[in-house]
Amino acid sequence: MATKRPGDTSSSSGPQSCPSTAVRPTDTRQPGAETQETLVYMQCCGQEAPNLTERNGHRKIMDRNHQGPVFVPQGRTERVWTHPPAPQQTTTPTIPSCPVSAPYSFWSPGSVEMDEIMAAMVLTSLSCSSVVQSSPQSQNDPLPGPSSGGGDMGCGGGDIECGGGELSDSSSSGYWSWDHGNVSPAPSPSVAEMDSSPDEGLHMELEQGGELHTAARSKSSFRGTYRCLWPSCGKVLTSSVGMKRHVRVLHLGGSEQSPREEDFYYTKISCEAPADPSPVSPLPPDPSPVSPLPPDPSPVSPLPPDPSPVSPLPPAPLPASSPHVPWASFGSPLSPDPDSGLQISSSGSGSSRPSSGPESAPGQHRPLSQSAPSSSWQIQTDHLYQACTPLQVTMTSCSPAPCCWTPPTVSNQHSHHNTQVVTGRCRSVSVGEQWLQQNSATNRLTTLRAASPSLTHCSFRKGRGEAKKCRKVYGVERKDQWCTACRWKKACQRFPD
DNA sequence: AATGCCGGGTC
DNA sequence: GACCCGGCATT
Structure with a gap:
């Protein structure tokens, strides 16, 4: 849970405080950014930290908005808060709300401890304003400030998201945290959570590119988005909450039984996720963190064993086929989900995401018929038989065979934990899930086929040989x-x- | 013959 | 809806 980023240590001023900041740091975007980041840290620590502490890391986006009241550090008087300047600089209208800016700007001298830093800060602060703006946006990352949203989770609890945020979600927060900071570049670290928070709009991301873009989408598009990893469902939502809901409702049958399970079925995508090939975004930049689902074949990622059933980052073993990313391309079959307004197909249709609230864009389509293809969907529609599968297999990074998933014999529920615990990423996965991962490629194909109009309805039986079914697997x-x-x-x- | 699962029946 | 099974298609 409380995975902290490596970087955090630096700021270690506060036990928890830093985390929030940590998020940003991860992003190495701009050369200059670092310095800035540092500053940021400082500030955050100094001021916001308190808040965090209080919350135990669970900050809510909301808070930020409230920041005035909420965050104000005791010692530091309100005056501190008045940091109008920041907003000004930041071109974006969002600014006001934007928590981030505030901290920076006003970062007041209040904190004695950091004299040196302070000094530096001060100096930089001037520049800071500008910097601040830029930096955040660069990432899209909502900034720590924004962290409020998803970030918070991460931050507060432990930057979960940092790790790639993708998976992490408030609920799961601790769960998934990866250290990506350290090792895995792949997962979009920085992005951080972007807020899953509803207020998504708030973030500054805009900056450079953002503003330029169409005003409308600018915001939303950049920050993090969450993509549903369910096979054949590429739904992308801006809020983790929405995504969870989506997963829960559509894929998990709406059952709450597995509370956090949703987390496994979606991944966070940094703003411009690769998914969206569409050049739309002017922000060329950092692809890096962005894609949570790095194509990376190499399991190097720290989080090897990503449990997520479908997760983009399948455990190392997964063949390149790695599902990573890909699913997205398929239209989500069902998206009754209110939340989900958006769907982004990798194809690029959609970078656009509705900024906040109701994401649903008018245009959206609900492709029920379209995709519904594969049997996988039946899971939902049909009986959800699978949902409850008792079996669980441990997925460790070392998961067994790359191609073939080990049969249940492996273990049933056991501790999956060794690795998992450590990495935090591992998680026990149901057999089916594993299978999904491994066969994601296959699934996709299937899906595609299904999707194709001509085939729509088909329930094709697959050749016996190919498929492994429970009977074969278990006997x-x-x-x-x-x-x-x-x-x-x-x-x-x-x-x- | 074994397997996979549709279609339909029962509770 | 959960559960079962006849029966067909496929291997």
Whole structure:
């Protein structure tokens, strides 16, 4: 949970305080940025930190908005807060709300401790304003400030998101944190959570590019987005909450049973996620953090074992096929989800995301028919047989065979933890999930096929040989381990074609 | 024959 | 809706 970023230590001033800041630092975007970042840290620590502490790391975006009241450090009087200047500089209208700016700008001398820093700060502060702006946006990252939103989670709890934020989500926050900071470049570290928060609009990201863009999308587009990793569902939402909901409702059958399970089914994408090939965004920049789902074949990532069933970052073993990313391309089959307004297809349709609130863009389509393709979807629609599968296999980074997933024999629920715990990424995954990961590629194909109009309805049976079904995997003897669908002689849900 | 699962039945 | 199973298609 409280994974902290390496960088954080520097700011270590506050136990927790830093985390928030940490987020940013991760991003190495601009050369100059570092210095700035540092500053940022400082500031944050100095002032906001307190807040964080209070919250235990769970900050809410909301808070930020309230920042005035909420954050104000005791010692530091309100005057501190008055830091109008910042806003001014920041071109963006959002500014006012933007928490981030505030901290920076006003960062007052209040903190004695940091004399030196202070000094530096001061100097920089001047520049800072500008810097601040730039930096944030560069990332899109909502900044720590914005961190409020998703970031908060990360920050507060432990920067979860830092790690790539992607997966992390408020709820899961601790869960997924990766150290990516250290190792994994791939996952978009910086991005951080961007706020999943509803207020997404707030962030400064705009800056450079952002403003330029169409006003409308500028904001939204940049910051983080969450992509549904469910096979064949590429839905992208701006808020983690929305995404969770989406996953829960659409993919998990709406059951709350597995509270955090949703987390595994979506990933965070930094603003301009690769997904969106569309050049739309002017911000050429940092691709780096952005894609949570790095194509990276190399498992190097710290979070090797990403549990996420479908997760983009499949455990190392996964073949290049790695699903990473990809799913997105498929239209989400169902998106009744209110929240989800957006869907972004990798194709680029959609960078646009509705800024806040109702994401649903008018134009959106609900492609029910379209994609609904593959059996995988049946999971939802059908009986959710699979959902409850008792089995769980441990996914460790070391997951067994790259290509083939090890049969259940492996373990049932056990501790999956070794690695997991350490990395924080690991998580036990149901068999089906694993399978999904590994076969993601396959799934996609299937999906595509399904998607194609001509094939729409088809329920194709796959050649026997290809598919592994519960019966094959577990054998008749262990029928009890079969997914319910198999037991009932229905289409296997655990190993959908 | 074994497997996968549709279609339909029962509770 | 959960559960089962006949029966067909495929291997």
